[in-house]
Amino acid sequence: MSVITETIKSEEQGLTIRNYLKNNLGLSTRLIRGAAKDGRVKVNGEVVRMNYVVNTNDQVEVQLSKEENQDIQEEPMDLSIVFENEDILVVNKPPYMVCHPTRSHITGTLANGVLYYFKETGQNCIVRLVNRLDMNTSGIVIIAKNQYAHMFLSKAMQNDTFKKRYKALVHGKMKSESGTLDLPIYRPTEDSIKRVVDERGQRSITHYKVIKTSEDISLVELQLETGRTHQIRVHLSHIGHPIIGDTLYGIEGDNLMERQALHAYAVEFPDPKTSEIISLSVDIPEDMKKLLEEL
Structure with missing residues (x-):
């Protein structure tokens, strides 16, 4: 409660x-x-x-707790829980999983499993996603257990107290060990899924640091200062280092991975009640580890 x-x-x-x-x-x-x-x-x-x-x-x-219902089918699921208190649940989402039900993905989503978990543990909560990841991006997802926590964390995401870090495997050897990509991102048409770097777009800032590199690939750590759709994928593709396995922004014929090698590995945010900073991180998944070892 x-x-x-x-x-x-x-x-x-x-x-x-x-x-x-x-x-x-x-x-x-x-x-x-x-x-x-x-x-x-x-x-x-x-x-x-x-x-x-x-x-x-x-x-x-x-x-803060109240009777709530959500039109989502509860579904048993082996959730990888990273952190939990009375206000938030943090899970490590595997690749190939949608965060929230859609017309084409009514079941099998993270929300289906989280709602089942809430019911099984006697928690009267609905699924309020603080952040979302693309289906083929793995890593940390934060779920607020009540309206206040969701409001608090949504506001926190707009300032420096909320940090999101990613790791990605990209094509090629990065020239600089670290840097900042300050490139505006634009959606060409209303029905376009793909985004582009264009002066007409919103300012978008991604900080990066190279962890490992070879002639063929680089393991890069990235921190978002803004949160545009596909921001990391657009920025890396634009500078000539697309994420391995990215079918939308990557290299045609790239079959090194069945998905984009992108993982949300760390977050830092204030607790909704105490404002104390919570820092969490998870390791990269096995498919990224395997590819890194092979290459």
């Missing part, structure tokens, strides 16, 4: 509970409205109306 508990400070006295929750705790209007309607906002153990005026040392409690 996830609960926010706070004690009113002297300088906060005189605020309505609505303004305190919105301006001092940063809760969204939607969350406050829903919590108030369900009687999940209490002061000193008693449910209060939103015009209640707080006093110094009042004990404020907001119950």
